[in-house]
Amino acid sequence: MxxxxxxxxxxxxxxxxxxxxxxxxxxxxxxxxxxxxxxxxxxxxxxxxxxxRRVSPKTADYFREGNNDSEDSGLRFATCQSLWKQIKSETEQIQEELNKQLFDNLVSFLRRSHSEFQEKTTEWTCRMKSREIPTAALVLGVNVTDHDLTFKSLSEVLQNNITPYVALLQAKDCPGIKNLMQKLMGQLMNCYIDVDSSDEEDCVQVSQNRIRCSMASLISWYENITKKTDSETPSKKRTSSRHLQSPPVVVIFKDMESFTTKVLQDFLVISSQHIRELPLILIFGIATSPMIIHSLLPHSVSSLLCIELFQSLSCKEHLSTIIDKLLLTTQFAFKLSEKVLQVLINIFLYHDFSVQNFIKGFQLCIVEHFCSQPLSVLCCRLVEAKKRVNSLSHSQCENVRRLPSFRRYVESQVSEKQIALLTADNFLKEVIQKLLEDLHVYHENYVPVLRCLHVFTSSLPKYPLGKQIRELHCACLENRVWETEEYESSLQLARMLNKSDLVTMLQKCVEIFASSSGKEFDKVVEKLKEFLTQFQKLEVAGACQERGESVSSQKELQKKTDLYHLQKTLLELKESRRSKKLTKFEMLRFEVVDFIDNLVRNYLVPADHKTLHEIMYFNTASALREHLNAAPRIALHTALNNPYCYLKNRALKSDGGTISNKAPDICIVYKLHLECGRLINLVDWLEAFSTVVMAVEGPNAAASDQVDDIIHARFIRAVSELELLGFIKPSKQKTDHVARLTWGGC
Structure with a gap:
């Protein structure tokens, strides 16, 4: 059929x-x-x-949008890209250097723990009896946004040196023990694919089969993998020679505090029962304190862990290193003004403590500077900048003449030179080259003097100019630092330093100036060394004088021990205090402080006092705040009240107070709800919405029931979106009303 x-x-x-x-x-x-x-x-x-797929426009095109001077946009984009590549490479190298000690300690811990498992030593035998799991408690700090990068680097280090079996688990992916085992086995079984092409097919088949996610299945898989590795020929084992024999299984809990207590307890108890068959090593990523382990886990479970504590570098120290390598250097021509730097530091200190976000903000400053400043084409190395000056067009020369700092420079010149600067492009280019060279020399001299001043002020009581060099740098960029009260108090405290501290500071300053590239500091180094020699002579002379005075004072005390001579001695001491003369050490100390003061006044002039500083310094702090400082309330109100601001559709332009019928539905509903009181009648709201929308649909559309249903559906969706954003809520007073929650609502 x-x-x-x-x-x-x-x-x-x-x-x-x-x-x-x-x-x-x-x-x-x-x-x-x-x-x-x-x-x-x-x-x-x-x-x-x-x-x-739609091809996105070239990034260089954005440099031309909204900018009349687009002739050098391609070169500016290339310069921006090259600069960011150098900075990114430098930051990655800094990150590796800062994490090297931590990663070395972790690798050593894993090697030591696994060697005990392999050799079956007495210590490991005791551990197996108590079923202890080797555990590294890695305290990373509250800068949670940076932890992903740290764990990624750690995972690469472990896979390159210890074991290919590394799993990274997050609390959001592991709500239960079943999900945890699925994630764990899923990550581990994919670790072995890169060993050999012939083994890749087997591993793929294994991963494709339906395997029950349990510890027994994991142990069975591990035994099969290790047996296969041990049976390989030496030629095939070369790829895994960097790993340990029978490598351990490393499980990293990236956010240990966020894991459910029940999930952690179950996993640790199950793992401890199979520690003899599976060489498991745990790494707990901790943001707060190691005591969280004992807070989350009861003693019966925490006693199953053999914990060793590891502390990462402080995020503040990391930031100081980044600022030192990126900003306080002549390696990069791009600089930040005081306000912009303060915005980035405030976001770091008061929001997230994230160094990566600070670097992203720095990247945003670079892009904004090269996009908005046509003369940023000269923001490069001095040799290259001089070459580019010669090829400047007349419009670019006019841009230079419009700079505020260049106007001040022209006003300070004689009339003949003023005319030449404002009319002759060739003469202007020669002056620009000279000014750029002066700006480069200013940066070379600024950094060592700033470090020298920081050596003197960072150890003073109450830190008048700040403890960190970034605080001193911001103070010097803001205004003439020697005119501030904090600087005067710092000088007064410096004039009271003891000899040992003063000598130590001078030695540090000698090292700073000797290693600097500034050619003007040879005489400064000689002068500082001369101060050190004088202090050394005073110390030798003081020791001889003390020995002589001690002998003479003993003889005088033997002669004059009566009451008359004692009273006379006290009166002499009081008179000497009133008319006290400065000692040689005090005079020398005053001379040293005055010498440092002269250096500060000569070399720490604020950058905005230098001509053409706009070429290298990004100072638009408002643009940075707009992008980085989130203001959701203002952004929502602007988007709903004036959608043209974001959509850039000319049809959405309307006079203030009017409601455009071409605006999105949620914008129409939002504007209508602003005209209502605390409670809004949904029927009246729908009728007003329909009136606005029908203005664009036409009068014939009103006669169709289908259009009414569509308008009703659009209204319901817009009101639901408005409720989701938190502007309204259902009212218990009246069922057909909603209550406003913002701007005059309850």
């Missing part, structure tokens, strides 16, 4: 762009696609062809 004929199903629902899956009847014979030919109801994903 033949089967009954099937009627052709309805045409398939078109798939949305982007490859989203939809459920539909799949009868694809008419379309010529036999891969999905079926009479059953199914779900298929059609990914868009790479050829059809």
């Amino acid at each position: 033949s089967p009954p004929p099937f009627a052709p199903p309805p045409p398939p629902v078109p798939f949305p762009a982007g490859g989203l899956a939809v459920t539909a009847w799949n009868w694809e014979r008419e379309r010529g696609d036999m891969s999905t030919c079926s009479v059953s109801k199914g779900c298929f994903v059609f990914k868009p062809s790479p050829k059809k």
